[in-house]
Amino acid sequence: MRSLPNHSSLDKPLLLLVDDDPLICDGLSLTLSGRFEVVTSQARSPCLQLLRQLRRAPDLALIDLGLPPLPHRPDEGFALIAELLRLSPGMRIVVLSGQSDEGNARHARTLGAAEFVGKxxxxxxLQQVLERALAFHSVTGASGAGSAGDAGSPLIGSSPAIQKLWVQLRQYAELPFPVLIEGESGSGKEIIAARCLHHDTRRRNRPFLALNCAAISPNLVEATLFGYARGAFTGAIASKPGYFEDAGEGTLFLDEIGELPLEVQAKLLRVLENGDYQRLGETQRRVSQARIIAATNRDLRQEVKSGAFRADLYHRLSVCSISAPPLREMGNDKIVLLDHFRRIYAEQAQQAAFTLNDQATARWLAYDFPGNVRELRNIVIRLTTKHAGQVVDLARLESELDLPDEPLASAAPNGASGGETTSEAIVAAATRRLRQREPFSLDRLLAATERGYIEAALKLAHGNVSQAARLLGLHRTTLYNRMESSARED
Structure with missing residues (x-):
């Protein structure tokens, strides 16, 4: 079941509700409809299809973790969090789940969830939690405090990683060539494109248009980019310009460039080569003057090898390539960013800022922040709402961090180190195990090993099943089948 917003409620915040229980969907929709315009879905794939049909991106999402086809495991919910933020980075996500162990809560927050509420x-x-999540507006690094380079730069910090990025941006900012920004999810690629490669250049008074290539249906990408003529397809009742035309002599930012269909990649390459393009359904030649900036969190070199991305387009885009550094490489800038966001969100909440004691500060510096700046920002928001004006100790801080559970047991028996070990070492370890004459099941050992590796891959891939499949050397469909088989065994 799903529903679309009606015209009379567009002034309300739009809430996306995803739960596989229709009674919960109906009950919460009724309860929350006085404050929010609610759209619902009961599984990940239909939810993503629904998003592409909405006239505006949801302000909030309230999602369950245990979604089909694995209702008793959180993998689908984790994948949905990652994909929702990929499609709409400004969306605030609240998790409402019966799978409320602390590990699931921490991982959901690492992926970008603002709050985790147990059933x-x-x-x-629940409405108070949603109101609180909505109250904190997403902010960019627009402040110049503590930033690298000129005052007003969005680059917060002075670590070697930020200094290197600043040098690259200065080299490329005024060039007419395309730029490819690569980096992990949450590392601020759009801020780099919008502020450093557009706003702080001579194009600043020209349009800046951003298109998330993953956020629209593949069969609409071409018409969205290049425009279309009247009658070009069913429903094209009037001609319409595309993003290239609307961008004029400004900047066109193509986020998630790896999601472009191959046939559209060929047409994009033509624009990059000589500026030529045509509206869908027209023969008239048009010329784009826009500068193209593309971004991805995928490894496009691997995508080229697999045939999912054109090699010629990759080489054309990557003439000027920038790597957005992950937060774990930014050293003491973690404290600079803490101060930056703590000040902003304390002002938004109109409350005194929290502080960290010495132990918590040391833990903050040692933490890797796998969700990068987005995770750091969300942690600051939660600490601001829970501990305004207070001193946060180590225990309070660690309750907000995605800390590892017990180390993953080795896949090979008793100390064999996996694929790099010789078969003799594996045989020796197995011999020692079997000589103990204790109850043993090879099927259980292999199943436990497989589950461990799947969970580890999903965690490293922040819930993205496609990326987890690549880490495991499996096809995406194969991984889904094994996840379903594991869920049935549980």
């Missing part, structure tokens, strides 16, 4: 939850309490 059952009183509707009034």
């Amino acid at each position: 059952p939850c009183h509707p009034a309490e």
